Amino acid sequence: MSYIIALIVIVGLIFAYFYRQAGKEIAEENEREILQIVEKVNNRLSKIQSVKTTSSKINNCEKALDLLKQADRFPGCRKVITNYDELVDKIERIKKVLPVGKYIEKAQKHNFKGKDSSEKNSLLDALYEIRTKNITNEDFEIAELHDDQTGEIVTIEMVENRLYDLGWEGDSKITR
Numbered sequence: 001m002s003y004i005i006a007l008i009v010i011v012g013l014i015f016a017y018f019y020r021q022a023g024k025e026i027a028e029e030n031e032r033e034i035l036q037i038v039e040k041v042n043n044r045l046s047k048i049q050s051v052k053t054t055s056s057k058i059n060n061c062e063k064a065l066d067l068l069k070q071a072d073r074f075p076g077c078r079k080v081i082t083n084y085d086e087l088v089d090k091i092e093r094i095k096k097v098l099p100v101g102k103y104i105e106k107a108q109k110h111n112f113k114g115k116d117s118s119e120k121n122s123l124l125d126a127l128y129e130i131r132t133k134n135i136t137n138e139d140f141e142i143a144e145l146h147d148d149q150t151g152e153i154v155t156i157e158m159v160e161n162r163l164y165d166l167g168w169e170g171d172s173k174i175t176r
Contacts, residue, residue, distance in 0.1 A: 061095035
């Protein structure tokens, strides 16, 4: 009888050992898959910097977000990508503010050329995006959208102040 109990204990230990080993192999395979996805996300984020059109940049943001959602399906994703939530939030905010950045860049080109009317129109387009998409200064800060001329983070007040300088008489939440 004690032989049977000893045999059952040994078989149980062997089973536990192989079960643990199989679990480790699965975890390692999941980690490899997640790391491959992370590499693809990094490639998409690099493309955001290198492609020219705003629609291409937004498309790369969307693809990066889709890849991150794909990675999140794997157990252990949050252990491999420790800043997962912050990364998703940042990409979503970048995607949200990209059109504003495009209009501000156009406005700066018009300013350089001395075309005040065109600059004003571009800034109004930027303000329209800000208001219709409920973009906040926090969105600009997290997305790290910088004004090319000053190097400062873009703010709603910066856009509105420049519009006032150009003769805009629209409604604003700020006082001058």
